[in-house]
Amino acid sequence: MSLDQLRQLWLGAEARLDQAAMQRVAESAAAIERIVAGGETVYGVNTGFGLLANTRIPDDRLAELQTNLILSHSAGLGDPFPRHITRLMIVLKLLGLGRGHSGIRPLVIEALQRLLDADAMPLIPSQGSVGASGDLAPLAHLIAALMGYGRIDVAGDVTPAQAALQKLGLMPLQLGPKEGLALINGTQASAALALxxxxxxxxxxxxxxxxxxxxxxxxxxxxxxxxxxxxxxxxxxxxxxxxxxxxxxxxxxxxxxxxxxxxxxxxxxxxxxxxxxxxxxxxxxxxxxxxLTIEAAAVTDNPIVFADDDTANSGG
Incomplete structure (x- = not known):
């Protein structure tokens, strides 16, 4: 991704992952499925977070773990980001996820893409984020909107998230293993503001x-x-x-x-x-x-998934 391409995205150019990127995403998601099925303990996939990193979570509660992660970090304050900042956040998130090392399913990409296509921007508080893993609070608010929480501005019409999702033909997102962590780990809010x-x-x-x-x-x-x-x-x-x-x-x-x-x-x-x-x-x-050209398309997730050998390594 060149600086000029990023500039065009900032100006509102259309953004969409190609089929090669979607294939990488699918392979990464399949790797997470195999890791979970094999019983391997992986941080953030089937463990708690932070001080609870050594606590194993039962397989039947992995989706609940990711949902709680998003809701617990949706704690931002202040006025919402301007629409063009939120849009750039989503675009940058897609760029990073499209590298195929985050373990999310293609349907999550499709939900984020639907927001862009419909000019539907979640209202994301502009203050309150801090964390070594990235912009946890702003990104949590972004994903919470896809889950039906908060509010979404659809082409200037601000409505509760559930009503907006219904208008867009989307069901509230149900997160799978690691997906919540993959979606809030990252520097996309900071990178959007910096760009x-x-x-x-x-x-x-x-x-x-x-x-x-x-x-x-x-x-x-x-x-x-x-x-x-x-x-x-x-x-x-x-x-x-x-x-x-x-x-x-x-x-x-x-x-x-x-x-x-x-x-x-x-x-x-x-x-x-x-x-x-x-x-x-x-x-x-x-x-x-x-x-910023490097950071914009970087994989800033943790752990990082390598589908070629079904490993998930923590390095950030």
Whole structure:
């Protein structure tokens, strides 16, 4: 998943897992079935959580275990996330689950996909999440809505979750072994918020570069500080690119040529040092972009399921 693809998803582009991803999901779910049938003890599948990790749960209560996990973590506070944040959360969740290492059934993917297709966004409180395993509370509220708890905004019409599910032709989700844990373990809420900040930051940055060039031109400043040779000697990638961008914007300016022979020695710092300042900001934006591009499609579940040898390993 490229940064540009993530940007398009942020803007509302359609998202759907392909058949290869759905096949991986099905194989992962089958591996969990075999693990449970074989009697192996696996954290979060047939054990308790946290301090109860060494407590074995009977097979006939595994679904109840997952249901209780979701409901007990649906403890967020505050105003709901904006719709576009919730939508991006769902998309990112699908990306991670589609890697096929979480042990959930395809029908769970289909339920999440139905929310996207119908523009149905669960109301997810924006405050109250903390946990080493990820965004437990926000993701719990997301899944609780599919189970019939909470409220869902269907294209602007906020209704109780059960009524919304009925309108969408969905039965309340009944979780299987590990599914609750797989669905709330993850960083999709944090990643959605971070990507939103990144993409808005990109827009602000582009506007700042344009405003900087306009300011130089309006105040009859010099284009000499944006000479590519100066930035090349400094060697900072962001500075080089910003200097090039401002030079391009000033190229052909009639105002600039009107005072080319003036006696001013140099412009104030705030004008001539724009590449250094904004270049540092660009470097930070690009570093954030690299990190988030990796995180967006990462498998942030625990334990991780490997269907090729029917193992579930805890590593997070």
């Amino acid at each position: 939103d900040a990144l993409f808005q930051g990109e827009r602000v940055f582009a506007a700042a570069v344009a405003a900087g060039a306009l300011s130089v031109d309006a105040l009859k400043g010099s284009a000499k500080p944006f000479d590519a040779r100066l930035s090349a000697l400094r060697g900072q990638p962001g500075q080089i690119r910003v200097a090039e961008a401002i030079a391009d914007l000033l190229s052909g300016s009639e105002i600039l040529t009107s005072h080319i022979a003036c006696s001013r020695v140099q412009d104030p710092y705030s004008f001539r040092c724009q590449p250094q300042v904004m270049g540092a900001a660009l470097d930070l934006l690009e570093n954030a972009a690299r990190t």
